[in-house]
Amino acid sequence: MTTTEIKPNDRTATPAPTARLNFAKAAPKVFRAVIGLDVAARKGLDPRLVELVQIRSSHLNHCAYCLHMHTTDARKAGESEERLHMVAVWQEAPHFFTEREQAALALTDAVTRIADAGVPDAVYARAAAHFAEQELAGLLALILTINTWNRIALATAKRAGTDER
Numbered sequence: 001m002t003t004t005e006i007k008p009n010d011r012t013a014t015p016a017p018t019a020r021l022n023f024a025k026a027a028p029k030v031f032r033a034v035i036g037l038d039v040a041a042r043k044g045l046d047p048r049l050v051e052l053v054q055i056r057s058s059h060l061n062h063c064a065y066c067l068h069m070h071t072t073d074a075r076k077a078g079e080s081e082e083r084l085h086m087v088a089v090w091q092e093a094p095h096f097f098t099e100r101e102q103a104a105l106a107l108t109d110a111v112t113r114i115a116d117a118g119v120p121d122a123v124y125a126r127a128a129a130h131f132a133e134q135e136l137a138g139l140l141a142l143i144l145t146i147n148t149w150n151r152i153a154l155a156t157a158k159r160a161g162t163d164e165r
Helices: 028-042 047-060 064-076 081-092 099-112 121-130 133-155
Strands: none
Touching: 028 133, 047 064, 047 081, 047 099, 047 133, 064 081, 064 133, 081 099, 099 121, 099 133, 121 133
């Protein structure tokens, strides 16, 4: 391996190139479809919960672009700095989050890491106990959507702090 090659899981390797595909311009119909899914998924969910889920998934996926965007949005929605700092370690600091938020974060962890162990019945049951069926479907769609956004941002080397919204 030469010094310019990057191992797939090596986060200390040479930074990704700055000029990559502009996904929104290259695939506008797909981009708009993902936006449509995002908008539909959020409907009926507390905006602060939406941001917590998106922050957690972005942590797990190492997506600095989305993490920056959603922590900024969470602050605008009234989220506290203290809770924002605790999202990454929510399981060790459950007292910072409601039972409902913990259930959503546990589901986010399972769905985001689905290749590791699927979605355990206990995790799903915990979420189902705190969310009505329509809310649970929205929560699942939200988790799927943020994972899609994370992958788009990572694959196209989006830089944290350059949100164009």
